[in-house]
Amino acid sequence: MNGAPMLPLRDVQAGTPPPWWPPAPGWLWLGAAVLAVAVAVAIWSVRRRRKAARWRRYFDQVVAEAGTPAERLAAISALLRRAARRLDPQADRLQGEAWLHLLDQGLSPPAFAAGPGRLLIDDLYRPQVDPAALAALHALARRRFVQWMVRS
Structure with missing residues (x-):
């Protein structure tokens, strides 16, 4: 061993850190997946809002076509029953308090x-309907109608 030349040994040198750009392929895939989910949620949200707007216009149009307040009340009732059939095919056959309780499902307070x-039960067949109460019912019924129609 005396005859072997001595090699100069150096300490381990730290390499240069990897650059932050371009990221590793896994980060690119993760970014693409997050972007795809964000785009899908945005498209779903826009479609849902447009669908709700169409149902609101439809509700308002059908109610406006009814002439007298009593006819408007009957139109509101018919629209709500039509929307209730989307939840349960037998829902439009409910009467009285059972019908109101179905309409109240998920609402707080009822x-x-x-x-x-209550106009849907108390004043449905009366010739005279209070216009202020009908306006309050219209807003409430439209909100419930749109919720049920957009749900499915």
């Missing part, structure tokens, strides 16, 4: 059984 929704 606005149909203990609010302007």
Whole structure:
């Protein structure tokens, strides 16, 4: 071993850190997936809002075509029953308090059984309907109608 030349040994040198750009392929895939989900949620949200706007216009048009306040009340009732069939095919056959309780499902406080929704039972067949109560019912019924129609 005496005859072997001595090699100069150096300490381990730290390499240069990797650059931050371009990122590793895994980060690119993750970014693409997050972007795809964000685009899908945005498209879904826009479509849902447009669908709700179409149902609101439809509700308002059908109610406006009815002439007298009593006919408007009947049109509101018919629209709500049509929307209820989307939840349960037998829902449009409910009467009285059972019908109001179905309309109140998910509402806090109950606005149909203990609010302007009582018109659907109390004043449905009367020739004279209070216009202020009908306006309150219209807003409430339109909101419930759109919720049920957009849901499915």
